[in-house]
Amino acid sequence: MTIQMFEKPLGMRDDFPFIAKKKADLRTNGTTIIQQAGYELLQTPTLEYYETIGKISAIADNALFKLLDSQGETLVLRPDMTSPIARVAASKLLKEKMPVRLGYYSTVFRAQKREGGRPAEFEQMGVELIGDDSLYADAEVIILAGNIVKNLGIKSSRFVIGHTQLLQLILEDFGLNQEQIEQVRSTFVSKNSVGFETLTNQLPIESSRVESFISLISTTTIEEWQQWIDPHNAKQTALYEEMKKLKKILDRSGLSDLVTYDLSFNSHMTYYTGLVFEVYAAGSGFPLGNGGRYDGLMKQFGLEVGATGFGLRVDRLLELISAVPERQDHTLILFDEQNEDAAYDEAQKLRAQAKRVTLQFAPAVMAIDKFSNHFSEVLRMEGVN
Numbered sequence: 001m002t003i004q005m006f007e008k009p010l011g012m013r014d015d016f017p018f019i020a021k022k023k024a025d026l027r028t029n030g031t032t033i034i035q036q037a038g039y040e041l042l043q044t045p046t047l048e049y050y051e052t053i054g055k056i057s058a059i060a061d062n063a064l065f066k067l068l069d070s071q072g073e074t075l076v077l078r079p080d081m082t083s084p085i086a087r088v089a090a091s092k093l094l095k096e097k098m099p100v101r102l103g104y105y106s107t108v109f110r111a112q113k114r115e116g117g118r119p120a121e122f123e124q125m126g127v128e129l130i131g132d133d134s135l136y137a138d139a140e141v142i143i144l145a146g147n148i149v150k151n152l153g154i155k156s157s158r159f160v161i162g163h164t165q166l167l168q169l170i171l172e173d174f175g176l177n178q179e180q181i182e183q184v185r186s187t188f189v190s191k192n193s194v195g196f197e198t199l200t201n202q203l204p205i206e207s208s209r210v211e212s213f214i215s216l217i218s219t220t221t222i223e224e225w226q227q228w229i230d231p232h233n234a235k236q237t238a239l240y241e242e243m244k245k246l247k248k249i250l251d252r253s254g255l256s257d258l259v260t261y262d263l264s265f266n267s268h269m270t271y272y273t274g275l276v277f278e279v280y281a282a283g284s285g286f287p288l289g290n291g292g293r294y295d296g297l298m299k300q301f302g303l304e305v306g307a308t309g310f311g312l313r314v315d316r317l318l319e320l321i322s323a324v325p326e327r328q329d330h331t332l333i334l335f336d337e338q339n340e341d342a343a344y345d346e347a348q349k350l351r352a353q354a355k356r357v358t359l360q361f362a363p364a365v366m367a368i369d370k371f372s373n374h375f376s377e378v379l380r381m382e383g384v385n
Contacts, residue, residue, distance in 0.1 A: 011120025090301035098131030126311035133306025156282035162265030
């Protein structure tokens with residue numbers, strides 16, 4: 001295979017100045033909101049051990065970037081942020097601060113098999129609340145995700161909320177074994193309604209309950225969930241009551257019209273063990289982010305604590321913020337060797353007034369007129385005594 005000089009690895013992208021600035025602004029706005037909510041920012045290494053983070057991560061093995069270090073250990077480029085932060089939170093330094101609130105803005109890497117427009121490197125912004133197993137923690141992260149999206153000026157956002165554990169208990173009530181439950185979950189994750197109905201005909205479900213089973217994929221309100229709750233099953237009842245309380249909190253926070261309660265909703269991230277959610281918005285065919293409760297993941301790091309959080313895809317947020325570069329005030333000062341001192345003084349004076357100024361040696365520019373068109377104001381000081 002011949003690699004061309006300007007070719008990039010599969011899934012890798014360049015960020016041109018307009019996008020780079022948008023990302024910088026988004027990072028500032030988003031992390032400010034995260035810190036105002038009481039979260040501390042942290043950064044984990046780009047490289048992690050495959051035996052720990054690589055295997056624990058919910059990312060498929062063939063989507064991991066792997067390499068060997070000088071000692072022969074297999075490393076991976078960070079595939080997500082939840083697993084590394086769980087590792088950090090399990091350290092003695094943070095374990096004594098539980099519950100701990102951690103936020104991040106970081107790059108993650110996921111290998112792509114073929115060119116299909118999907119990035120192999122992208123930024124995520126989010127939070128993890130570790131050490132709190134209450135529904136109030138779940139409500140906090142959902143509301144925070146909503147606040148970030150709203151602050152970025154993204155309109156028509158929506159949340160889809162489900163519950164992994166409650167769905168598991170309900171599927172067991174239909175007489176399914178774990179292998180069959182996993183098959184059902186797979187159709188839910190891929191949102192394959194045709195595949196779900198085909199699978200239903202192959203499952204050992206009582207004929208009188210088939211219609212009820214198929215209705216699992218069409219719920220939109222928390223009240224609709226009640227038809228599958230067994231009042232004699234204490235665990236089901238407790239989880240359903242918690243979801244009703246969660247709804248009250250979200251309604252109080254102004255999200256009542258923005259949430260769909262879909263009992264069949266499941267995440268492809270397999271470490272979620274309780275409430276799960278995704279964030280959508282008009283204008284994007286993909287979720288802007290996802291989150292949920294992952295108590296089971298913490299056990300793999302030796303901690304018996306609750307944990308919940310979310311991650312937002314920065315590239316998808318950017319697509320909705322603005323597609324057109326904004327024209328901003330930007331002054332160009334052109335100078336030559338005779339008036340460099342005066343040009344420098346003028347630039348410093350304007351910058352002291354909070355103006356954006358580019359100082360350019362005129363003889364080095366091949367096409368001054370074209371170059372000057374990129375600026376809102378041009379001061380030509382070359383040849384001025």
